[in-house]
Structure formats: C-alpha cells, structure tokens
Amino acid sequence: MMNQWLRNNDKVAMVLAVIRIYLGYTWLMAGIGKVTGGFETSGFLQAAIGKAEGVHPAVQPWWAAFLETVALPNHEIFTFLVMWGEVLVGIALILGLFTNFAALAGILMNFAFLLSGTTSTNPQMVILTIFLIVAGANAGKYGLDRWVMPYLRQQTPIRKILHLPNHA
Structure with a gap:
C-alpha cells in the first residue's frame, strides 16, 4: 500500500521533487567544491585505512583492504570519479x-x-535517497524524466535491449 502511494500519487511526486532537488543541490555543491578546490583522495583513503585498527574500528577490515589494495593505488581515478560523480549526480x-x-x-x-x-x-542522504529509489518513476515525474523516459522506451534499440513489446 505504501509502495503504491509512493509510486503513483501526484502529491507525493511533488514532495519527491523537492527531496530530489535538495539532494541534487547537495551533491552538486559538494562536487563543485571538490572540482574547484584541488580535491585529492589519497589523504582521505589513508585516513580511512587507519580507522580500521583498534578494538572497535570505524572501518571494517574488508573495506580497508579494498581501499588499500584497489582505491589507494588508483587514487587518481577515484579522485576523478568522486568529483565528477558528485557533479553529475547533482545535475x-x-x-x-x-x-x-x-x-x-x-x-x-x-x-x-x-x-x-x-x-x-x-x-540523512541515504534515508532520503531510499524514498526516491522506492518511488521509481514517480520520483522523476516532475522533471525531465517525464519526457525523456517515454521517448527512450519508444526507440527500437532500447526496446530490444529491454525486451519491451512493440505496443508499449
């Protein structure tokens, strides 16, 4: 019942638009700050790896191992992905x-x-984002998705990839 309300109600779509724009603004500002501020991930990654020690570590050993063996040696790629990921998600x-x-x-x-x-x-961003994800298409109803998604559904290559029938 709650799921149907989140996915189909027009008033909920308006509230979701406000949440979506708030989250987008938060991501965009964080990303722009990183792009223009000389952001670099290596210090953050080293600090996170250091939090994996002690009796009650803030970072779990398996995640620290990923950071140490994958992210830190490739910190330039992760710097790029974080900066521009935040900007693009925000937009x-x-x-x-x-x-x-x-x-x-x-x-x-x-x-x-x-x-x-x-x-x-x-x-708080995780909690708000869960509402957007659960709401599905209703989260983008008052946005460009209203026109872009129906257009994409009508395009033949997308229809074939998604295995959609011709009459949809």
Whole structure:
C-alpha cells in the first residue's frame, strides 16, 4: 500500500521533487567544491585505512583492504570519479533526468563514504535517497524524466535491449 502511494500519487511526486532537488543541490555543491578546490583522495583513503585498527574500528577490515589494495593505488581515478560523480549526480537529480540511476549512483557514494568512517550528511542522504529509489518513476515525474523516459522506451534499440513489446 505504501509502495503504491509512493509510486503513483501526484502529491507525493511533488514532495519527491523537492527531496530530489535538495539532494541534487547537495551533491552538486559538494562536487563543485571538490572540482574547484584541488580535491585529492589519497589523504582521505589513508585516513580511512587507519580507522580500521583498534578494538572497535570505524572501518571494517574488508573495506580497508579494498581501499588499500584497489582505491589507494588508483587514487587518481577515484579522485576523478568522486568529483565528477558528485557533479553529475547533482545535475541529474536537480533536472530529474535518469533519476533512478542518479539516485543509485548517489547512494553508492554515500555508502562508500559511510564505510570509510565518514558520517557527515551521508545517513540523512541515504534515508532520503531510499524514498526516491522506492518511488521509481514517480520520483522523476516532475522533471525531465517525464519526457525523456517515454521517448527512450519508444526507440527500437532500447526496446530490444529491454525486451519491451512493440505496443508499449
């Protein structure tokens, strides 16, 4: 019942648009700050790895191992992905363009930051993003998804990839 209400109600779609734009603005401002501020991930990654020690580590050993063996040696790539990922997620959420994909990308970044021992605004962003993801298409109803998604569904290559019937 709650799921149907989130996915189909026009008034809920308006509230979701406000949440979506708030999250988008938050991501965009964080990303712009990183792009223009000389952001570099190596210090953050080293600090996160250091939080994996002690009796009650803030970072789990399996995540620290990933950071140490994959992320830290490739910190330039991760720097680029974080900066521009935040900017692109922000723009997409503000515009309501590919809303569900942007929300999934955003929540993935939130969880990566949380797993790395950083709290900040990440928990509230996760909670709000869950509403967008559960709401599905209704989260982008008052955005560009309203026109872009029906257009994409009508395109033959997309229809074949998604195995959609011709009459949909």
